[in-house]
Amino acid sequence: MNNILQKSGVFYDVFERKPGTDKITTTYCPGCGHGNLHKLIAEALVDFGVTDRTIMISPVGCSVFAYYYFHTGNVQVAHGRAPAAATGLKRAHPEAVVISYQGDGDLAAIGTAEIIHAANRGEGITVFFVNNAIYGMTGGQMAPTTLIGQKTMTTPHGRNSINEGFPIGMSEIIATLNAPVYVERVMLGDTKSIMQARQAVRKALKLQIEKNAFSFIEVLSACPSNLKMSAFRSRQWISEVLQKQFPLGVKKDVSETFPGKDLKRPTIDRSQFYKILNIEPIAVDVEKIAPYKKSTFSAEIKVAGFGGQGILSLGNVLAEMGMRHNYEVSWLPSYGPEMRGGTANCSVKIANRKIGSPLVASPTVLIAMNRPSLDKFENDVISDGIIIYDDSIIDRAPLRQDVRVLPIPATKMADELGNSKAANMIIVGALIEYLGFMSIEVVLNSLGDVLKRKNLVDLNQKAINKGVDFIRKLKS
Amino acid sequence: MAKQFLKGNEAVVKGAVLAGCQSYYGYPITPASEIAHAAALYLPASGGTFVQAESEVAAINMVYGAAAAGERVMTASSGPGISLKQEGVSYCAGAELPCVIVDVMRGGPGLGNIAPEQGDYNQVVKGGGHGNYKNIVLAPNSVQEMCDFGMLAFELADKYRNPVYVLTDGFIGQMMEPVVFPEPVNQFPEKSWAIKGTAKTANNLITSIELDPDDLERHNQKLQQKYAIIEEQEVRLEAYRLNDAEIVLMGFGIISRILQTIIDTQRGMGVKVGLLRPITLFPFPKKKIAELTKQAKFFLVVEMNNGQMVDDVRLAVAGRKPVYLYNRMGGNVPSEKEINDEILKLMRSV
Numbered sequence: 030m031n032n033i034l035q036k037s038g039v040f041y042d043v044f045e046r047k048p049g050t051d052k053i054t055t056t057y058c059p060g061c062g063h064g065n066l067h068k069l070i071a072e073a074l075v076d077f078g079v080t081d082r083t084i085m086i087s088p089v090g091c092s093v094f095a096y097y098y099f100h101t102g103n104v105q106v107a108h109g110r111a112p113a114a115a116t117g118l119k120r121a122h123p124e125a126v127v128i129s130y131q132g133d134g135d136l137a138a139i140g141t142a143e144i145i146h147a148a149n150r151g152e153g154i155t156v157f158f159v160n161n162a163i164y165g166m167t168g169g170q171m172a173p174t175t176l177i178g179q180k181t182m183t184t185p186h187g188r189n190s191i192n193e194g195f196p197i198g199m200s201e202i203i204a205t206l207n208a209p210v211y212v213e214r215v216m217l218g219d220t221k222s223i224m225q226a227r228q229a230v231r232k233a234l235k236l237q238i239e240k241n242a243f244s245f246i247e248v249l250s251a252c253p254s255n256l257k258m259s260a261f262r263s264r265q266w267i268s269e270v271l272q273k274q275f276p277l278g279v280k281k282d283v284s285e286t287f288p289g290k291d292l293k294r295p296t297i298d299r300s301q302f303y304k305i306l307n308i309e310p311i312a313v314d315v316e317k318i319a320p321y322k323k324s325t326f327s328a329e330i331k332v333a334g335f336g337g338q339g340i341l342s343l344g345n346v347l348a349e350m351g352m353r354h355n356y357e358v359s360w361l362p363s364y365g366p367e368m369r370g371g372t373a374n375c376s377v378k379i380a381n382r383k384i385g386s387p388l389v390a391s392p393t394v395l396i397a398m399n400r401p402s403l404d405k406f407e408n409d410v411i412s413d414g415i416i417i418y419d420d421s422i423i424d425r426a427p428l429r430q431d432v433r434v435l436p437i438p439a440t441k442m443a444d445e446l447g448n449s450k451a452a453n454m455i456i457v458g459a460l461i462e463y464l465g466f467m468s469i470e471v472v473l474n475s476l477g478d479v480l481k482r483k484n485l486v487d488l489n490q491k492a493i494n495k496g497v498d499f500i501r502k503l504k505s
Numbered sequence: 506m507a508k509q510f511l512k513g514n515e516a517v518v519k520g521a522v523l524a525g526c527q528s529y530y531g532y533p534i535t536p537a538s539e540i541a542h543a544a545a546l547y548l549p550a551s552g553g554t555f556v557q558a559e560s561e562v563a564a565i566n567m568v569y570g571a572a573a574a575g576e577r578v579m580t581a582s583s584g585p586g587i588s589l590k591q592e593g594v595s596y597c598a599g600a601e602l603p604c605v606i607v608d609v610m611r612g613g614p615g616l617g618n619i620a621p622e623q624g625d626y627n628q629v630v631k632g633g634g635h636g637n638y639k640n641i642v643l644a645p646n647s648v649q650e651m652c653d654f655g656m657l658a659f660e661l662a663d664k665y666r667n668p669v670y671v672l673t674d675g676f677i678g679q680m681m682e683p684v685v686f687p688e689p690v691n692q693f694p695e696k697s698w699a700i701k702g703t704a705k706t707a708n709n710l711i712t713s714i715e716l717d718p719d720d721l722e723r724h725n726q727k728l729q730q731k732y733a734i735i736e737e738q739e740v741r742l743e744a745y746r747l748n749d750a751e752i753v754l755m756g757f758g759i760i761s762r763i764l765q766t767i768i769d770t771q772r773g774m775g776v777k778v779g780l781l782r783p784i785t786l787f788p789f790p791k792k793k794i795a796e797l798t799k800q801a802k803f804f805l806v807v808e809m810n811n812g813q814m815v816d817d818v819r820l821a822v823a824g825r826k827p828v829y830l831y832n833r834m835g836g837n838v839p840s841e842k843e844i845n846d847e848i849l850k851l852m853r854s855v
Contacts, residue, residue: 046710048717081704087712096710102700104573105712107596110566113558117570117578118700120528120554125702143566146559297552302689305550306519308507345681349510352683358510360681385766386759387680390840 037071039080040098047097056094060260062159062217062250063092069223069230070128070157071099076231077238083126084118086111090132091165109140112147115154123292126237127154134164137173137199144199151208153241153292155233158199161252162271169255173197176274181255196274200247204280210242212281216249218268222277232284240289249275311353311478317468318354326356326381326466329389331406333374334398334419339453342480343396344375346457349479350472351379359387372401379466396456398439399423415463417456435463442495451492458496469497507686513651514539514678517581517607517671520655522547523689526605527576528554530567532586535619536675537609540581561586565593565606572602573711575699577659581607583675584617584625587633594668595634598728599713603662605655606640607671609678612836620836621675623758626813629670630786637725639732641669641739642786644757648682656687663694665735672786674809676759676838741784742793746772750779752848753797755818756807757783759838764807767844778848786814794821803827803855807844810834827855 036042044052057063074080083101087093089108096103102125106114111129119127129147136144136158144156163181164170170183174196178187188196204212211233215226226248233244249271251263258266297305332344341362348360361376376389395410397403397418403425410416412431420426421438437459439452461467473493477486511519518529518540529544541557548555554571558564564580571578582590587608597604610625612618632638641661643654651673658669700709715721743761746768747753754764761782771778781797783790797804803826806815812830819828831847833839 048720081707082702083707084700084702093714096712100707102702102706103710103712104570104700105600105710105714106569107566107592110562110569110593113563113566114570114573116556116563117528117530117567117572117576118574118702119570120556120567121571121574121576122702127702142559143563146563150556294554295552297550299689299691302523302551303507303686306522306547306686308509308519308686311508345510348681352508352510358683360510361676362679383765384682384762385769386763386841387676387682388763388838390842 037068038075039071039083039100041100044097047094055098057091058254060251060253060263061091062161062248062252065217065223066157066159066226066230066248066250067095067098069227070234072227073231073234074101074126077234079126079238082124083128084122086115086118086127086129088131088135089166090135092130092132092159093166095130109135109138110143111135112140112143112152112154112156116147116150116152119152119154119292123153123241123294126234129154129156131156131158132165133158133160133162133172133174137197145202145206148203148209148243148245149206151210151243151290153237153290154243155237156245157230158245158247159250160199160247160275161250162196163252163255165252165255174275176270198275200245200280203245208243209245209281210240210287211236211244211284213279214247214249214275214277216267216272216277217251218249218264218272222268236284240284240287241292242284242287242289247275249277313353313355314471317471321354321466321468323381323466326379328379328394328464328466329392330377330379330394330396331374331389331392331409332377332396332398333372333402333406336373338373338398339450340373340398341375343453343456344377346454346479347460348377348379350461350467350475353471353475354467356381357384359384361387372399372405374402394460396460397423398452400425403427417460419452435459437496437499439496442499443492446488446491446495448488451488454489454492455496455499458493459500462497462500469493508683509686510681510683511648512539512679512681513645513648513673514609515543516648516652516684517655518543518547519686520652521579521605521659522551522553523687524656524659525577525690525693526553526579526659528571528578529580530556530558530564530571530578531580532558532561532564532582534583534586536611536621536678537581537583537586537607539678540607540609561589562593565590565597568604569593569597569600569602572597572604573600573700575696575701577663577693579605579607581609583609583611584613587625587628591628591634594640595632595636595638596713597668598632598634598638598640599636600711601666602668602711603666604668605658605662605671606668608673610672610674612834618836619675621759621838622809622834622836623674623760624810624813624834625672626786626808626810629672638728639735639787641665641667641735641788642672643669644672644784644786645677646758646761646782648677648680649684651677652684652686656690661739663696665731667731667735672758674758736788739785740788740790740792742790743780743782743784744793745780745782747779747781747797749800750777751800751802752776752778752852753801753804754778754780754807755782755804755814756780757786757814760807760809763839763841763844767841767848770841770845771848776848776852783814789817789821791821794818795823798822798825801826803829803851805829805831805848805851807839808832809838
């Protein structure tokens, strides 16, 4: 008999965190279901020997102060967000027993997205959902679970489905999802129903402890103060009225077949991190690049053409090769929808001094791979600049007289190689040979490290050589 | 030398992992999505967690949970997503949870566009959510700094138990530059306050609620004291050719790069112009600005927004010298010519 009257070991003996002089009784009203549910959870935690491992998440609502009572790790969270915070906690500490304790406004209104998706991911947590059909702490407003016709502060004439919709059955919704293992609705009415709730609480927690299973226990609970009923009457109301809207019972239970989830993270040696992050030292062949180093060099290159012509990678390869020749480099795409079809362009700067703005507004070199690009950027090129254009695609020559013009039938030449997409690398080879600022040997040798698609290295090496040869013939 | 050519958005993730970031919770948004892509690749591979959250709100609350658990955790987004995260950031600040948030700014307000803007200055530097709090805000201007600040952010977050932003824009996020990578961090602070699901931490509490007005005021005073220490100790700035400067240009992020080029041009013509670039936007380099009022004829602040940092400059200058603004919005980047013209115009009129 004495046993029953004892406070569970997981409750603080004295509620030191509770303000005021009364540190012995809880903040809950007489008849409120929170006290019962707290006890059922506490008893299970002690019985299963997991009080030290438990992390209790207090929501916004009357149970916001659950941390006054539970001697466990306690995290108080924003309204509705307990399942999200629980996700972060459980992923960090898979060994912990994480409890998301929520009310009906918290879980079924403002936090609908969070509970649905935590359930859908099957987070290894246990959710206790206290449904008392009303907002308690804010003073008796309508909850998503308020019954049709039920009067609250915000439904003074009773909940009307035309204006407020219908009471929402969260257990039924959660049970439709694949990942949840155990979903049951219980109530805190008469003693028998409380004993049934006890079984559900224990089963849900055990499933987390043993299998990291997601369980959802909806608890029909009394709020005598806001229902404006006596403690006794409010308990009757749960059995007689609330239960009719929210039928009790197991909504889903696959605990027998659920194999369990190993959430433990692998331990990775931090000395392996460079490898994991694909960070590899770049070997710069100082001797090979030496003949190409100029005392002052600065190219501001605008590359433009259709999406799909490899415009961005043309600029990327130029810049990355520049880096391998110890130049300062930057590459800036005209990002966004332009990348997904239509005209694409990028800015590349290669210089042997620090690069300020990465944006190329007045190119020293324009590479135009289609007519709209030539039309758009021709006038931006600086006096004495260079315009390279694909004259196998573009049907007009540049009009500018104060620039050097270099027509290269890159697409046609690439077709001869069997793939018109290699036109961009023909331009790379041509530009490097034309400006003489990089070692072709180094470029060809490091192409395999630079290109993402390794199966195209051979083709692109040929294309670069073809571009180089084109310029050499032109020069001779 | 471990050097690599990569995007700003990727560099910040690699920096974070090297700094010991263990989990990433985020939601896709242009122009920040590559951060999530890289995190999805590298976090699980390095023994951590990546979760694509159902919303920005959920993402920041997962961050809240992981930070409460004592992890190094980050998220990233862009303007509209940062607006959604503000509730959670306020909770992190209130509960003193260290976390790192990367904001790759885009054009606003509303859906705006995905071009680079700096319109989140106010919502990030001034707090942004409800209540009396501050974020530490780092503003990189290169891909190298995206990596470096990705690491520094975690150090500062843990040191002060405070949210730290890396505030950048679509340009820095999307551009590629060489990065030299530092060594992985191997020593981490002991977080005795965290909730770890252990006997040792079973009496710990993470919360931001203080019902009693006196308690909440005390908590707020403690936060303000912390911010005062941060203002005292963590100001970071870059001074470029400022020694004899009579014209002080100011800009953060990508703008500071454009201003450097302009200064070189103007100096070539004999104009005494220099750059003060705030690297930390909070704490703001107020003292340095106040010092510069002695030598400067005027200040010109260049921003890609409606003029947000300029307010802080004006507060620091306190009317001692004229402060002008040159700004573009909508995702337009001011050209060197525009800014040069503005400087010449002001030189004639001041």
